[in-house]
Amino acid sequence: MEMAVVSTVLFTILVSGIELTRVTMLRHSADHAAYIGARRGIITGATAENVEEVVQSHMDAIGIRDATVKVTPEKITEATTQVEVEVGVPLKMNTWISPELFGKNLKGRARLLTERAAMVMSQSMPTPPPPPPPPPPPPEPEPEPDPNPEPEPEPNPDPEPAPEPEPEPQEPSPPPPPLL
Numbered sequence: 001m002e003m004a005v006v007s008t009v010l011f012t013i014l015v016s017g018i019e020l021t022r023v024t025m026l027r028h029s030a031d032h033a034a035y036i037g038a039r040r041g042i043i044t045g046a047t048a049e050n051v052e053e054v055v056q057s058h059m060d061a062i063g064i065r066d067a068t069v070k071v072t073p074e075k076i077t078e079a080t081t082q083v084e085v086e087v088g089v090p091l092k093m094n095t096w097i098s099p100e101l102f103g104k105n106l107k108g109r110a111r112l113l114t115e116r117a118a119m120v121m122s123q124s125m126p127t128p129p130p131p132p133p134p135p136p137p138p139p140e141p142e143p144e145p146d147p148n149p150e151p152e153p154e155p156n157p158d159p160e161p162a163p164e165p166e167p168e169p170q171e172p173s174p175p176p177p178p179l180l
Contacts, residue, residue, distance in 0.1 A: 018097065019095060022095055023091065023106070026089050026091065026094055026106055027108065028108075029059070030108025031087075031108035033058045033087045034055070034085045034108040034109050034110035037052070037054050037055040037085035038083050038084065038111065038112040040054045041112070041114075042112045042114040044115060046083075047075075048073075048075065048076055055069045055085065055087055065093045066093045067089050068087070068088040068105075070085070071084070076114075081114055082113050083112055083114060085110050086108070087107065087108045087109075090105050091104055091105065
């Protein structure tokens with residue numbers, strides 16, 4: 001009795017694990033197939049048909065049935081700057097144990113920039129913004145007044161000249177002799 005209950009739970013967990021692993025594998029396979037297709041689409045000269053062929057051959061090799069491929073843009077030209085590939089996998093056709101539980105589609109997407117000539121790629125680049133104007137020159141600083149100005153030195157008075165010595169008094173000279 002106990003073995004019947006435990007084995008039922010164990011069997012359910014085992015089957016669920018197998019089924020969820022298969023769904024996870026399908027999801028990663030869709031992503032990888034989209035990436036492979038996008039890589040084929042970015043090469044110069046590629047077409048959307050080339051991309052679809054590469055994706056379908058990859059899906060056939062791993063056993064995924066009824067996969068859908070959508071390539072954007074539908075026509076790849078020299079002016080194309082990026083290629084996006086979306087791969088749809090119907091779970092109803094690709095699950096092993098309970099396909100009726102999974103009625104949805106898994107989608108894998110990849111978007112890559114194309115490998116084009118430098119001249120073609122430069123035309124698709126946005127123009128750079130103009131350089132910013134140079135900053136205005138800094139204003140001339142005004143001289144700041146000294147917070148404590150030094151007092152003006154007082155002029156030194158001219159030294160007084162030394163007094164000239166007074167001549168010594170001379171004795172009166174004798175009167176001149178009379179004239180004869």
